[in-house]
Amino acid sequence: MDVRSEEAGPGAVTVLQVGPLGAGLSSTLASKYGAVKMAQPAPSGAERDAVLAVTGGHSGLTAELLDALPSLRAIVTFGVGVDRTDLDAVRRRGILLSNTPDVLTDDTADTAVALLVDVMRGFGAVARWTRAGHWAAGGSYPLTRRVSGSKVGILGLGRIGSAVASRLTAFGCSIAYTNRRERPEAPYRYVASLEDLASWADALVVTAAGGPASAGLVSEAVLAALGPGGYLVNVARGSVVDEDALVSALVGGRLAGAGLDVVRNEPHVPPALLGLDNVVVLPHVGSATVETRQAMADLVLANVAQFFRDGTLVTPYDVSG
Structure with missing residues (x-):
């Protein structure tokens, strides 16, 4: 599978962050992959060329947002739930999707x-x-x-x-x-x-x-x-x-x-x-411990790294229905 390298070119956006993530994870994505936080309410300019999006379980990607990201080939979710992402649109586009099961x-x-x-x-x-x-x-x-x-x-x-x-x-x-x-x-x-x-x-x-x-x-x-x-x-x-x-x-x-x-x-x-x-x-804190959030962040980064290495994901989510 042809994917872009981890080293994004000048002005290019390879990884797009959609919605809030933990400060440590956001910082690592930015420093290692040049990830940028999506402009609200929709991507613009170089953001539209993103190949991979990282999002939280509370955010996700709607069909409209996916339409605005024509180059997107993978979505990595920080969380086990993927219901905020339009799975029908993901399936139609053949976009890879992952979440963080087991660790939470x-x-x-x-x-x-x-x-x-x-x-x-x-x-x-x-x-x-x-x-x-x-x-x-x-x-x-x-x-x-x-x-x-x-x-x-x-x-x-x-x-x-x-x-x-x-x-x-x-x-x-x-x-x-x-x-x-x-x-x-x-x-x-x-x-x-x-x-x-x-x-x-x-x-x-x-x-x-x-x-x-x-x-x-x-x-x-x-x-x-x-x-x-x-x-x-x-x-x-x-x-x-x-x-x-x-x-x-x-x-x-x-x-x-x-x-x-x-x-x-x-x-x-x-x-x-x-x-x-x-x-x-409770304010949706079921997995909110230091240990689990770190394990979730580690799994997100492992998914991103594997995608850029060989075009696959560590924890792929089956969208076949």
């Missing part, structure tokens, strides 16, 4: 379990209650729900979903899952219907990939099946959950609680959720 699995799974424990035991709310002086004043906080031994349904038994299941098995939880297809090698019960899974579960953990195919999968009907004693944890994408239905269920007492690392219109959290003690909202 453990931290994201840890976050899911932490959210489940927090929302079921109410630790965040209890801490606020304590700081407000209620314990010192002789108060007694209401009893909460036990996590150990509970029934947990997992939506999406991929790398992260499997890691969540493994952790919760150590809690003595009963695990069942639904997925695009059954995984016979998994030691957990497969339930084809998401509503049936929600009806069985005490808590539903969402780890499914984002994108049009999963939009609104956790619907009003699924939340109704989970019921007033059920909990929802989402560490995937806000789009996977019908957020209006979720807010209505929580405000109306038709759901016991929710632990959310993601929302639909980030960084804007529905105001109604901010005042609820049975809701824990």
Whole structure:
């Protein structure tokens, strides 16, 4: 495959940074590959000649942006989610795409379990209650729900979903899952219907990939099946959950609680959720540890280096659908 060398010529743009990245990664891309940050709102001049784009999971490349980059041959994503990039356009153009799988699995799974424990035991709310002086004043906080031994349904038994299941098995939880297809090698019960899974579960953990195919999968009907004693944890994408239905269920007492690392219109959290003690909202920090972000940056750089070396990617993402 004919690709440009790492050494860009005068005035040329070989690598284009689309959206924000960590300072260290941006600096390395600029110093080693002459990468430039895309002018907003669209590329112009020499930027249009970029051969490779590096983007974050929160940014991505739309069809319109891809049309403005006629020379683009590869997209390297800092993150596991690629739903912000138009995969149909990538497929039509034959553009290579990569993400950073595996390296963020453990931290994201840890976050899911932490959210489940927090929302079921109410630790965040209890801490606020304590700081407000209620314990010192002789108060007694209401009893909460036990996590150990509970029934947990997992939506999406991929790398992260499997890691969540493994952790919760150590809690003595009963695990069942639904997925695009059954995984016979998994030691957990497969339930084809998401509503049936929600009806069985005490808590539903969402780890499914984002994108049009999963939009609104956790619907009003699924939340109704989970019921007033059920909990929802989402560490995937806000789009996977019908957020209006979720807010209505929580405000109306038709759901016991929710632990959310993601929302639909980030960084804007529905105001109604901010005042609820049975809701824990994090600012999409599932993989935000020093170790994991460094591993993600290293994998991005490895993908870029391999592309310029032989035209392939270390962690190619299958866009065939």
